[in-house]
Every structure is written in structure tokens, then in C-alpha cells.
Amino acid sequence: MSDNPLFCVGKSVTRKDALAKASGEALYIDDYSYGGMLHAAAVRSPRPHIRIKGFDARAAEKVAGFVMLVSAADIPGKNIWPVVKEDCPFFPETESRFQGETLALVLAETRLAAREAAAKVKVLCAELPFVEDPLAALEKSAPKIYGGNNVFSSYVIKRGDVEEAIRSADAVVEGVFTTNYQVHVYLETQGAIAFPEAGGAMTVYGSLQCPYYAHDAVAQALNITHNKVRIVQRVTGGGFGGKEDVPALVAAHAAIAARKSGRPVKLVYERDEDFISMSRRHPSWTRMVYAARKDGAITACKAKYVLDGGAYATLSPIVLWRGTVHAAGPYKIENVSVESFAAATNKAPCGAYRGFGQPQICFANESLLDKLAEKLGMDPLELRLKNILRPGDKTITGQVITGSCGLEEALVSVREKSGWAKRRGRLAGEGAVKKGLGVSANYYGVGLGAGGKYLDRAGAHVSVSKDGSVYAAVGNTEMGQGAQTVLSQIAAETLNCPYDGVRMTEVDTSRVPDSGPTVASRTTLMSGNAVIDACKPLRGRIFKAARELLSAKGAPEGAMEASGGEFRAGGKTVSFSEAVKECWAQRLKMAEHGWYAAPKTSFLPENGQGDAYVTYAYSANVAEVAVDTETGAVRVEKLYAAHDLGRAVNPRLALGQMHGGALQGIGYALSENLVYKDGALLNPNMSDYVLPSSMETPEFDCSTIERPYEDGPYAAKGFGETPLIGPAPAIANAVKDACGARVPGLPLMPEKVWGRLKDKA
Amino acid sequence: MKKTAAPMLKCVVNGVKVSRAIDSGLTLSDFLRGELHLTGTKTGCNQGECGACVVVVDGKAVNSCLYMAVQANGKKVITIEGLKGKNGDPHPLVQAFADEGAVQCGFCTPGMIMSAYALLLANPAPSRAEIKQALSGNICRCTGYEMIFSAVEKAAGLLRGRGGK
Numbered sequence: 001m002s003d004n005p006l007f008c009v010g011k012s013v014t015r016k017d018a019l020a021k022a023s024g025e026a027l028y029i030d031d032y033s034y035g036g037m038l039h040a041a042a043v044r045s046p047r048p049h050i051r052i053k054g055f056d057a058r059a060a061e062k063v064a065g066f067v068m069l070v071s072a073a074d075i076p077g078k079n080i081w082p083v084v085k086e087d088c089p090f091f092p093e094t095e096s097r098f099q100g101e102t103l104a105l106v107l108a109e110t111r112l113a114a115r116e117a118a119a120k121v122k123v124l125c126a127e128l129p130f131v132e133d134p135l136a137a138l139e140k141s142a143p144k145i146y147g148g149n150n151v152f153s154s155y156v157i158k159r160g161d162v163e164e165a166i167r168s169a170d171a172v173v174e175g176v177f178t179t180n181y182q183v184h185v186y187l188e189t190q191g192a193i194a195f196p197e198a199g200g201a202m203t204v205y206g207s208l209q210c211p212y213y214a215h216d217a218v219a220q221a222l223n224i225t226h227n228k229v230r231i232v233q234r235v236t237g238g239g240f241g242g243k244e245d246v247p248a249l250v251a252a253h254a255a256i257a258a259r260k261s262g263r264p265v266k267l268v269y270e271r272d273e274d275f276i277s278m279s280r281r282h283p284s285w286t287r288m289v290y291a292a293r294k295d296g297a298i299t300a301c302k303a304k305y306v307l308d309g310g311a312y313a314t315l316s317p318i319v320l321w322r323g324t325v326h327a328a329g330p331y332k333i334e335n336v337s338v339e340s341f342a343a344a345t346n347k348a349p350c351g352a353y354r355g356f357g358q359p360q361i362c363f364a365n366e367s368l369l370d371k372l373a374e375k376l377g378m379d380p381l382e383l384r385l386k387n388i389l390r391p392g393d394k395t396i397t398g399q400v401i402t403g404s405c406g407l408e409e410a411l412v413s414v415r416e417k418s419g420w421a422k423r424r425g426r427l428a429g430e431g432a433v434k435k436g437l438g439v440s441a442n443y444y445g446v447g448l449g450a451g452g453k454y455l456d457r458a459g460a461h462v463s464v465s466k467d468g469s470v471y472a473a474v475g476n477t478e479m480g481q482g483a484q485t486v487l488s489q490i491a492a493e494t495l496n497c498p499y500d501g502v503r504m505t506e507v508d509t510s511r512v513p514d515s516g517p518t519v520a521s522r523t524t525l526m527s528g529n530a531v532i533d534a535c536k537p538l539r540g541r542i543f544k545a546a547r548e549l550l551s552a553k554g555a556p557e558g559a560m561e562a563s564g565g566e567f568r569a570g571g572k573t574v575s576f577s578e579a580v581k582e583c584w585a586q587r588l589k590m591a592e593h594g595w596y597a598a599p600k601t602s603f604l605p606e607n608g609q610g611d612a613y614v615t616y617a618y619s620a621n622v623a624e625v626a627v628d629t630e631t632g633a634v635r636v637e638k639l640y641a642a643h644d645l646g647r648a649v650n651p652r653l654a655l656g657q658m659h660g661g662a663l664q665g666i667g668y669a670l671s672e673n674l675v676y677k678d679g680a681l682l683n684p685n686m687s688d689y690v691l692p693s694s695m696e697t698p699e700f701d702c703s704t705i706e707r708p709y710e711d712g713p714y715a716a717k718g719f720g721e722t723p724l725i726g727p728a729p730a731i732a733n734a735v736k737d738a739c740g741a742r743v744p745g746l747p748l749m750p751e752k753v754w755g756r757l758k759d760k761a
Numbered sequence: 762m763k764k765t766a767a768p769m770l771k772c773v774v775n776g777v778k779v780s781r782a783i784d785s786g787l788t789l790s791d792f793l794r795g796e797l798h799l800t801g802t803k804t805g806c807n808q809g810e811c812g813a814c815v816v817v818v819d820g821k822a823v824n825s826c827l828y829m830a831v832q833a834n835g836k837k838v839i840t841i842e843g844l845k846g847k848n849g850d851p852h853p854l855v856q857a858f859a860d861e862g863a864v865q866c867g868f869c870t871p872g873m874i875m876s877a878y879a880l881l882l883a884n885p886a887p888s889r890a891e892i893k894q895a896l897s898g899n900i901c902r903c904t905g906y907e908m909i910f911s912a913v914e915k916a917a918g919l920l921r922g923r924g925g926k
Contacts, residue, residue, distance in 0.1 A: 018859035021867025022874060023851060024801020024841035031800035187805045187813055187868035187902055237803070237868030238902050271806040480866025480903045652862045652908075659905030660865065686810035686900065694896040697906040 007564045008493040009714045012652035016484045016504065017235070026235045029191040029207045030268045037193070038067055040257050040267040041114035043104040043121045044277065045096040048346040048679025049130035049143070052094055052103065056122035060106060063120065065113030067261065071104035074260045077223030081252065082216050083245055087146065088312035088349070090221050090252050095128070097145055097311035098348050099680050100276035102249075105257050107265060115270075130346035130679050134308035135285060137343040145311065146344035152309045153317035153342050155324045157396055157608030160335030165300035169291035173371045177288070177364035178745040179728075181674035182281035182353055182667075185691055188237025190278060191268035192251045194218075194258035201228035202255050208247035209239040209477050210517040211507045217248035218255045233506035239479035240664070241352030244519050245315050246279045275684030279351035280674065282307040282319060282342070284360035288327075290372045291335075296386045298372070300335040301328035301396070305361055309342040310349035316342040319350070321451040323357030325603075325612045328396045329365040330407055330443035331387040336396040338608065346679055352519060354661065354724045358444065359668060363746055366440040366729030370736065379424075380733065381415050381439045381622075388441060398609040404717060406644030406705035407618035411441055413642035417701055418622040425737060432630040435637075436738025440730040441620045445613025446718040447522040450603035457598065458515035458526035462491060462534040463591035464542070466584040468577025470495065470502045472531060475515025476523040477507050481720050482653040483523045489649055490528045490713050494535035495542060497576045498565035521617065521718030524649060526596055528713030534594025541588045543567070546579035599711060615709050617719040618644040621662075621726035624698075625734040627741075632754025634735055636666050636698040639727060643702070646709035646717035654719070658702035661723025667692045669728035673747050772833045774799070775843030783830050789823070790814045792830035793840055801841035801871045805900075812899030815872035815879075816840045822879035824898070841871035844878060853919040854878060854912070863912035865903030873899045877913045885921050889914070 020026040043055065057069050072079055072091040081088045096103060103123060108114035129143040136142055137150040146152060166172055192206035192214075202218055211231040219229045231251065236243060250267060257265040269278070284307050291300040305327055309316035324340040355362075373380035388407045394400055415421070418437060427435035448456040461473040472491045478484040488502040515527065546567035547560050555570035562568075565576040583590055602610035624638040639662050648654040671690040675682045683689050702723075708715030728746055736742045741756035767782040774797060783792060790807075793799045793816065802825060805813035809827040816825045817839040818832075844852040851859070854874050864870050873896060880887055880895035887895065892913050893906075901909060 012862075014859055015862070015864060017867065018864040019851060019855065021864050022855045022858040022870050023844075024799075024871045026867055027800065028803070028868065030804075031794075185900075185902055187811060187866065187900065188803070189805070236866065237805075238866040240902070271808065271811075482865070656862050656865060656904055656908060659907045660903045661905075663905035664902070685808060686806050687808065691900050691902070693898075693900060694893045694906045694910070697893075700905065700907055 004561060004563045006493055006714065008489045008499050009649050010647065012650055013485065013489060013499050015482060016488055017478065028188055028237050029193060029205060029234045032193060032205065034264045037264040037266055038107045038109065038261055039111040039114040040105045040107050040254060040265050041118035042102040042273060043106060043118050043123065045099055045101040045103055046123055047127050048099045049128040050096050050125040051128055052092060052096055053124040053126065055104060056124060059120040060117035063113055063117040065109035066117045067107040067109065069104055069106055069121065070257045070260050075221055075256055076259060077221050081249055082220050083314050084317050085152065085313040088314060090249065090256065098346050100348060102253065102277060105253060107257055107261055132345055132347065132676060132679055134306055134343035134345055137345050138341065145346060150344040151341055152313040152344055153320055155321055155340050155608060157324060157336055157338040159396055159398065159609065162300045162302050162335040162337040165335035166289060166291045166302065169299055170294040171372065171375045172289060172291045173368055173375055174289045175368045175371060175744060177286045177367055179284045179360045179363055180746055181283050182672050183275060183674055183689060184240040184242030184353055185686065186238030186240060186242055189269040189271055189274045190247060190250045192247065192254040193264060193266045194254035195264045196258045196262055200224055202258065203230045203232065204251045204255055205232045205234050206247055206251050207236045207243060208233055209243040209479055209519065211477065211509050212475065212514040213245060213248040213517060214251040215509045217252040221252040221256055222259055231509045233477050235506060236477060236479040240354045241356065241519065242279050243479065244352040244517055246351065271686065272684040276681050277348055279349065281353035282309065282350035282357065282360065286361055286364035288364050288368050290368055292372055292376060296376055296378050296383050298331055298333050298387045301333050303327045303338045305338065305340040307342045307357065308345055308350065310345055310347045312349045314349040315351040318451045319352065319357035322445065323361045325397055325445060326358050326443065327361050327365065329369065330389050330441050330618060332389055332393040333396060347676060354664065354721045356520065356721065359725045359728060362442050362725050363729045363732065367732050367744065370733045381411060381420055384439065384441050385411055389443065397603065397612045399611045402615065404615055404646055404707045404709040405618060406707040407441060407443065407620065409705045410618055410620035410642035410644055413703060413705065414439065414620045414622040414640040418624065418640045420622065433626050433628050434738040435626050436734045437622055437624055438730045438733025438737055439622050440726045440733065442722065442725045443616045443618045444521065444722045444725065446525060446615050446617055447598055447613060448516065448520050449613035450601040450610055453601050455516040458530045458596050459512045460527060460530035460534045460594040461512050462531065462538060462594065464538055464580055466581060468501060468580045470497050472502055472504050473511040474527040474531065475507055475512040476518040476527040479518065481657065482650060485653060486524050486649045487527055487531050490531050491535055493714065494532050495539055496562045496565060501576065521720045523718065524716050525712050525718050526598065528716065529596035530594040532594065532713055533596055534592045537592050538590065541583050542579045545582040545586065546574045549574045549578060549582055614711065615717050617717050617722050619722045619726050621730040623727060623730040623734040625731055625738055627735055627738045627753065629739050629757055632750035632757065634670055634748055634753060636731060638699045638701065641702040641723065641726065642705055643719055643722055644705040644707050645719035646712050647706050647715040648704045649714065649716050651704065654704055655702060657720050658723045659700050662700065662727050663692050663697055665724040665727030666696065666731065668746060669731040670747055673749060768831050770830055770834055772836050772838055774838045775840060785831055787830045788826055789816065789828040789830045789833055790825035793825060799840050799842050803868050803871060805868065812876065813869050813872040815875040815899060817875055817879050820879065820882050822876045841875060844874065854916040857912040857916035861912035861915060862908040863904060869899060869901045873901060873909060881917055881920060886917060
């Protein structure tokens with residue numbers, strides 16, 4: 001973009017929103033209230049599978065402040081929430097498929113009254129048979145809750161001759177691996193406020209990642225055209241995928257209630273409701289085989305991958321697709337057979353969670369790879385180095401890896417930093433506490449890829465005011481990851497404007513066209529490129545005006561230096577705001593729309609071959625753990641990680657993604673354990689669902705590797721999800737190194753580790 | 762139903778005297794957010810587990826979602842809005858959280874800062890282990906805590922340098 005050295009991209013500038021958030025000024029959805037506003041509370045299904053006969057609201061109506069009950073009959077539009085498949089209603093009419101599903105809403109004058117009244121609504125129903133286990137759901141005899149076979153979707157990847165490769169291999173290993181749910185537990189629960197507008201229009205404010213999904217849902221629920229819907233994101237207290245799809249349901253519920261009551265309606269979830277009914281990471285079951293030659297070259301991978309999708313398809317088809325594409329790990333393998341299924345069960349629908357179907361299968365493949373190393377008598381890190389994807393190699397979908405691939409450097413980095421060669425297998429413990437090191441490698445397709453290619457575009461609107469201040473609007477959201485900061489840096493760099501002069505606010509669907517979801521680590525790449533596209537013509541005008549002003553000041557014609565918000569030539573200086581003022585004086589157009597559509601991707605359904613993603617991010621992790629062999633308790637003492645992200649637009653923010661993602665990965669590995677019994681969730685709270693606290697966070701040694709991605713904004717790729725993917729298998733492999741126990745199921749609860757140790761003894 | 766007189770709550774919030782009749786069932790977090798419109802205090806679980814609602818009452822960090830408003834009678838309450846530096850500048854803790862990368866989604870941040878504030882009142886030069894312990898009731902889902910620890914250490918140094926103010 002520029003011959004001048006970068007002055008803003010690549011710098012750890014302070015976050016745009018940090019002071020407002022730290023001082024308590026930032027306004028989240030529940031911090032807003034309006035005159036005449038009603039509060040909504042959900043009436044939820046009492047059992048995992050019921051025939052709905054009606055509601056008895058007589059007791060609820062007696063609660064002071066009760067206003068009305070809202071249910072399926074009040075939906076003006078089509079009662080189908082538009083996601084991937086059309087199977088989930090906004091409110092179920094005759095049948096509810098999981099315990100905790102929202103059946104109706106109570107509206108009342110206060111939140112307490114709404115909650116009290118909702119608790120008093122009796123759901124008249126008959127129980128139906130239900131299925132809880134995904135493997136059981138795939139049996140012929142299972143109660144059918146989706147289609148004729150309870151399969152939401154299924155994929156295959158076929159390459160080479162896997163059976164022959166296994167027969168002729170020197171070493172073959174096989175294993176079955178399972179992973180449990182993981183819940184996002186974003187600190188701010190779900191919430192929305194809907195405002196009925198004149199002419200049948202509707203505005204909804206919400207805590208959400210994907211405003212355009214909410215836009216589609218509200219338009220469909222209310223049977224109004226898209227130009228009558230406006231979705232405005234409010235400062236969002238964490239998402240991690242959990243505010244991808246489900247906020248559209250929450251927004252639609254609030255909008256249906258606002259339409260019926262004619263008043264603004266606030267719907268904010270309590271923590272237990274959030275646990276019971278909102279999205280979460282799919283539990284998984286994987287059977288996998290690796291085959292290799294004596295020298296360690298992997299010749300085949302065969303896998304069957306099953307996800308527990310829950311009661312409705314929601315995002316299961318694309319979560320499954322991403323997991324399937326990445327199933328064999330970041331390795332060059334000629335013979336591959338992967339088959340995958342997302343099964344329907346009578347539990348809350350699973351959806352997007354940072355990693356999106358990859359952490360599950362990565363746990364399986366990276367655990368099994370260590371088993372292969374053991375069988376071959378090789379060092380597991382060296383086995384990985386022998387097989388990893390390098391530029392020019394093909395993935396299991398046949399995609400040729402391009403130049404932006406730093407996996408080798410990442411593995412070497414964690415090997416050196418952790419002192420791997422000298423310390424693995426030799427760490428001294430103390431008494432019953434044994435210590436060990438474990439490694440994992442992974443890669444992550446950036447953006448939506450072929451699985452979501454029709455949504456993979458993004459817009460931006462950049463406006464330069466006559467005072468020299470810049471306003472940038474995009475369609476991808478800030479949810480804590482730092483999007484506003486990184487995109488402001490990209491705008492500042494492109495315009496040669498001071499970073500402090502750029503302002504962004506939360507996404508408003510009336511400002512920027514549908515830019516797809518804020519997911520798949522795509523925002524820096526997609527919105528970043530859209531911002532550059534909007535800035536380019538502005539840059540041309542501003543640079544021309546600056547050059548004219550420099551000439552007017554007596555600077556010689558020719559080259560001009562542009563950096564840090566100043567233009568310089570021949571000892572003369574023109575500031576960004578002076579140049580902008582000149583543009584306005586010349587009556588130039590000082591606002592532009594930008595657009596970026598992702599390069600082409602492909603995936604053939606019959607064999608799973610194609611260029612699945614535009615590019616990949618790569619990472620390697622080494623975990624250093626301590627295992628108390630008397631209790632089975634595992635503690636991560638240190639985590640080494642290295643990530644190839646193309647370029648870190650803001651190194652401190654990138655580091656924040658690495659630390660935070662890794663700690664979520666540690667929670668996933670060790671303590672986060674959602675428990676269902678007879679279709680009921682037993683631990684919908686933060687006491688019994690155990691999150692890593694300040695006491696569990698390890699020492700981090702994380703670094704970036706920058707292998708420029710030529711189509712990225714200033715060579716950046718997305719990478720926000722990769723930090724979560726690698727830690728769990730690295731920890732499991734470290735536990736094995738420490739004490740000899742191989743636990744094939746996440747989370748590695750103390751009793752499971754202890755059980756394995758006991759079996760071994 | 763017989764109406765009982767609502768209890769009076771008299772306390773000092775962020776240096777301002779407050780006196781009003783309240784519902785005896787009101788939590789301190791609902792009182793601060795709903796009645797005083799001090800929305801900087803967040804509620805993430807309403808069960809005392811997440812720490813987003815931490816405020817300082819008579820020098821001690823409390824989960825305001827589990828603390829009844831009437832319990833604050835006669836006491837001094839400090840919320841995130843009450844933390845100001847010299848001349849209305851951001852308080853060193855607030856500034857350090859912003860500068861050190863300790864803020865991501867920000868929802869835990871006010872409560873986290875109030876726990877750190879209570880810690881520094883009692884212990885102006887905490888070790889990292891003491892910081893970890895003092896913040897162990899505040900869940901942050903975004904940052905991995907590392908930069909939060911650094912921010913508290915930095916602010917502690919700044920505050921010591923100017924006599925704790």
C-alpha cells in the first residue's frame with residue numbers, strides 16, 4: 001500500500017475501548033433502559049421432549065405488573081428461525097425438543113415481576129420419548145427428532161487408498177477419543193431490547209456477534225422487509241462464538257414481544273438460563289487410525305467423527321464441516337478417509353465456540369499422533385516436524401499450501417523455548433507430584449471457506465470530517481477481541497491519519513451492508529480489507545491535496561514522505577487535518593464505501609476435495625504440567641505457544657488473544673465439565689461448571705511468527721481461534737509424559753487421571 | 762396484604778450521602794444499578810461466583826449481588842464510578858488496566874479493578890501471588906489474567922510513588 005515504513009500497523013497502541021470499559025462508562029445492553037419499556041422473561045420447557053398442549057397462565061396473571069403472555073400464535077411471520085437448515089422455530093408450536101427451550105415469554109412492568117410470573121406459568125404437556133446420547137441417536141431404533149435418521153449433516157473426505165496404505169504400513173495406531181461440552185460463559189449474558197417503530201419497522205439493540213443474522217431473523221419473524229429492520233450492536237461482554245447464532249433468537253423474541261405489546265421490550269438472560277438454553281461446544285466421539293512407515297512418514301489417516309448436535313441443526317452442519325476438513329491434523333498425508341456425522345439429540349443445540357469443531361478432533365488426532373510416536377520409538381515433536389505441511393504440500397482436501405505457512409518455525413520455537421530435547425521425559429517431580437511436557441500442532445482455515453463462501457464478504461464505510469477526524473463503520477463486531485482497535489490502525493495507516501483521530505462504534509446494520517458473521521477469525525482479514533478499499537480513494541484525494549499544500553509552502557516537487565499523520569517534503573510539513581481541510585475546500589467527496597469478497601474456495605461433496613479455505617493460520621503448543629498421582633489433579637505450570645498469523649497488526653492484542661485463548665483451552669482440558677442426566681442439565685452455574693481463575697492461569701511464553709499473507713490487510717491473517725485449539729492435546733500428552741496415564745476423554749478430571757493410574761498400577 | 766414500612770437506607774456512595782426508602786429484598790447491585798444508575802457495576806451471575814459486581818464497602822471488596830442493600834446502612838460504598846485520579850484523570854488502576862492490555866470485553870473489568878483497589882488499600886505492595894489470591898473471585902474469560910496481574914503491579918507502583926492517593 002505504501003512505500004513509507006508503517007507507523008501504526010504493527011504497533012501495540014492502546015485499545016480504543018479500554019478506558020471506557022475500565023472506568024465503567026461503557027454501556028452494555030442491560031445498562032440501557034427506556035420510558036415505557038417492558039421486561040420479558042422466558043417460560044421454558046420442563047422436560048427434554050414434550051407435546052405442548054397449552055399454557056395455564058392464571059396464577060401468572062395475578063402477579064402485580066403482569067402484562068401479557070407471548071407465544072407462537074403471536075408471530076406475524078414465518079415461525080422458522082433462519083440459520084443453516086430450517087428446522088428451529090422461534091417458539092415451538094406443538095413439540096419442544098429440549099429441556100429449557102423457550103416456549104413463551106411473559107411481559108411485565110418490572111424484571112422481577114416478569115420472572116415471578118414466568119415461573120408461575122404452567123406448561124400443559126405430555127412427555128415424549130427422548131434420546132440423549134449421539135451414538136444412540138444414530139441407531140435405527142432411536143426416537144426420531146430430525147429427518148428419518150437424526151443426522152443433521154454428514155461429510156466425507158476421500159483421498160488415495162487408505163485401506164491398502166494401512167495394510168502395507170510399518171506401524172498402525174488406533175484410538176477412540178471423546179470430548180465433552182464447553183460453555184462460553186462470556187461474562188455478560190445474552191440480552192436485547194426491541195423498539196417498535198412507525199410503519200411496522202423494528203429496531204433491536206443487542207449483545208451480539210452477528211447483527212445480520214439477527215436482521216434476517218427479525219425480518220422473518222415479523223414478516224417485514226429488510227429495510228424496516230435495524231439491528232444495533234451494543235458493547236458486547238464477550239462472545240467466543242456463543243453470540244454468533246443464538247442472539248438472533250433472543251432478538252427475534254424481543255421483537256415479537258415488542259410488536260405484540262407495542263412497547264419497547266428488554267430481554268436479558270439470567271446465568272442459569274444462558275447455561276440451559278444457549279449455544280455451547282459440541283461433545284464429540286472420534287475413532288481414528290494413523291499408519292506410518294518406519295522412518296515416521298505418515299501414510300494414512302482414517303477417521304470417523306461424530307458430533308452431538310442437540311435438538312436443532314443451528315450451526316452443526318458448518319461446525320462439522322470445519323472439523324472434518326481439519327480432521328487429520330496439519331500433516332501431509334496421501335491416503336485419507338474421513339466420515340463425519342452431526343447427530344440430533346434432545347439437549348440444547350450446540351453451535352459455534354472458538355475453534356468451531358476443530359478442538360474436538362484436534363484432541364483426537366494430536367493424542368493419537370503421540371501414540372504413533374511411541375510405537376515408532378520417535379520423539380513426538382520430531383515426528384510432527386517430519387510430517388507437517390510446508391509451502392507446496394497438499395492438505396487432505398488436496399489444497400496446495402501457499403507461502404504463508406510458518407508451522408515449522410512454530411514447532412521449532414516451542415521446542416527451543418521449552419528446552420524440549422533436554423527436559424521431556426526427565427522433569428523432576430516432588431514426591432507424588434510428577435511433571436511432564438507435551439506437544440501439539442494445529443492449523444486453522446481462516447474465514448468461512450467453502451463451507452460458507454456465499455457469506456464471505458464484508459463492507460465498510462469511512463467518512464473524513466472537515467475537522468480531520470475520521471469515522472469508520474464496518475459490519476463485523478467488537479466483542480472484546482480488539483476489532484475496533486485493529487481496524488482503526490488499518491484505517492489510520494492507509495489514510496496517514498493519526499490513530500487517535502479514528503473513531504469506530506458498534507455495528508449498525510443501517511450503516512454497512514450485510515458483511516457476514518463475526519466468526520471464523522475473519523474480521524481483521526475481511527473488514528480490514530474492506531476498510532482499505534474504502535480508504536484508498538480518500539487516500540488519493542488527501543495525498544494529492546497534501547502535495548499541493550506542500551508545493552504552495554515552497555517544497556520542491558517530487559517525492560513526499562507520509563507517515564504518522566504528517567506529509568513532509570523539502571523541510572516543509574503538512575498535517576493530516578490541513579490536507580483534509582483542503583479537500584473539503586475543494587468540495588471533494590470525503591466519505592466512501594468499501595467492499596471485500598474472499599477469493600474463491602471449493603469443496604466437492606462426493607470426495608471432500610478442493611481449496612477449502614483462502615489461507616491457514618498455524619500454531620504449536622508445548623504444555624508443562626504437574627500431576628498429583630495421589631489425586632489425579634493436573635496443573636498446567638507453563639504453556640509455550642507460537643502462532644503464525646501473517647502479521648500482528650497489534651502485537652499486544654495478539655498476545656492477549658494467545659493468553660486468553662490458551663486459558664480457555666486449559667479450562668477445556670481440565671475442569672469445564674457440563675453434566676446432563678436424563679436430559680436435564682445438572683450444573684447450570686459458575687459454581688459447578690468450573691472456569692479457570694487467576695489461581696489456575698499458568699506462566700505463558702507465547703510468540704508470533706509472521707509469514708506474510710499477500711491477500712491480507714498489511715499481510716495479516718486471522719488467528720483468534722487457534723490459541724484455544726492446541727492446549728488440550730498438548731496437556732494430555734504432557735500428562736502421559738509426566739505419569740504414564742493416557743486419558744482419551746476431555747476434560748481430564750482428576751478421577752479420570754487417577755483411574756488410569758490405578759489401572760496401570 | 763398488609764404493607765410494612767420500607768426500610769431506610771443511609772449510606773455514602775462514592776463520597777455522596779444517600780438516604781432513601783428501599784425494598785428490603787433489594788441487593789446492593791440492584792440498588793446501585795437500578796436506583797442510583799451507577800451501571801459501571803456489572804452483574805454476570807447474581808450468585809457471587811463471577812465477581813463482575815464487586816464494589817468496596819468500608820474498605821473491603823464484596824460481591825454486591827449477594828450483599829443486601831440494607832447491609833450497607835451507615836457504611837461507605839465505593840464503585841468503579843468513584844475511582845478517580847487527581848483532577849478527574851483516570852485512577853492509576855483504570856489507566857494501568859487500559860495501558861497494559863488488561864481489558865478485552867471489559868465486562869469483568871470494573872469488578873476486577875475494585876477487587877484490586879481493595880487489595881491495594883490493605884497491601885500497597887502485593888506480590889504476584891498475593892495479587893492472584895486477591896483476584897481469585899473475579900472471573901475473566903478473555904485475557905488469561907496475565908496482563909491483569911501486570912496492570913495491578915504497575916498501578917501499585919504508581920500509587921506507592923505518590924503516597925497511595
